[in-house]
Each structure stands twice: as C-alpha cells, then as structure tokens.
Amino acid sequence: xxxxxxxxxxxxxxxxxxxxxxxxxxxxxxxxxxxxxxxxxxxxxxxxxxxxxxxxxxxxxxxxxxxxxxxxxxxxxxxxxxxxxxxxxxxxxxxxxxxxxxxx
Numbered sequence: 001x002x003x004x005x006x007x008x009x010x011x012x013x014x015x016x017x018x019x020x021x022x023x024x025x026x027x028x029x030x031x032x033x034x035x036x037x038x039x040x041x042x043x044x045x046x047x048x049x050x051x052x053x054x055x056x057x058x059x060x061x062x063x064x065x066x067x068x069x070x071x072x073x074x075x076x077x078x079x080x081x082x083x084x085x086x087x088x089x090x091x092x093x094x095x096x097x098x099x100x101x102x103x104x
Contacts, residue, residue, distance in 0.1 A: 013095050013099075014092050014095060014096070017089070017091045017092055017095055018089065018092065021085040021086065021089050021091060022085070022086065024085050025081070025082035025083075025085040025086050026082075028078045028079075028081040028082045028085065029078055029079070029082050030078070031074055031075060031077065031078030032075040032078050032079060034074065034075075035071050035072060035074045035075030035078070036075065038071045038074075039068050039071050039072065042064055042067050042068055042071065043064065043068070046060050046061065046063075046064040
C-alpha cells in the first residue's frame with residue numbers, strides 16, 4: 001500500500017485528468033456497441049416481417065432504414081464524445097485556468 005501512495009503522489013493533476021478522460025472515452029464507445037446491436041436486431045425483425053408479408057416490404061424497409069438512421073446517430077455521438085475527450089480535452093484547460101487563478 002505504501003508503494004501505491006508514493007506513485008499516487010507523483011501524478012500531477014493534468015495527467016490524472018488525461019487518464020480519466022481516456023477511461024471516459026472508452027466508456028463512451030460502449031454507445032457504439034449498443035447502436036450496432038440495435039441495428040442488427042432491427043434488420044433481423046424487418047427480414048422476418050418481409051418474410052411474413054412480402055407485399056408490405058416497401059413500408060417495412062422504409063421504416064427500418066429511418067429507424068437505423070436514428071439509431072446510428074447514437075454511435076456517432078458516442079464517437080464524437082470519445083474524440084473530444086481524447087484530442088480536445090477541455091478539462092485540462094479548465095484545470096490550468098483554475099491553477100492560474102489560485103496562484104494569483
């Protein structure tokens with residue numbers, strides 16, 4: 001336990017924020033997995049519906065494509081948040097501004 005406290009004492013605030021941002025980006029990408037599963041399930045159900053009622057295939061496909069487009073936005077938003085956390089990372093700038101204000 002003593003070694004752990006020594007290592008924790010050597011990590012500065014910006015490094016800690018970057019590490020937590022990487023973990024947050026990984027957690028955000030779970031949204032991409034959910035979107036993929038949702039799209040796969042929607043396509044499977046649409047294929048079943050077309051198999052049962054081939055005459056309604058136009059309406060079924062249109063509804064499925066609109067639903068999948070809406071579902072895909074979840075994955076795109078998750079990717080956007082992950083990219084922002086990794087490359088832009090506004091929290092480091094906020095931390096540095098806080099430290100500058102505290103010094104003054």
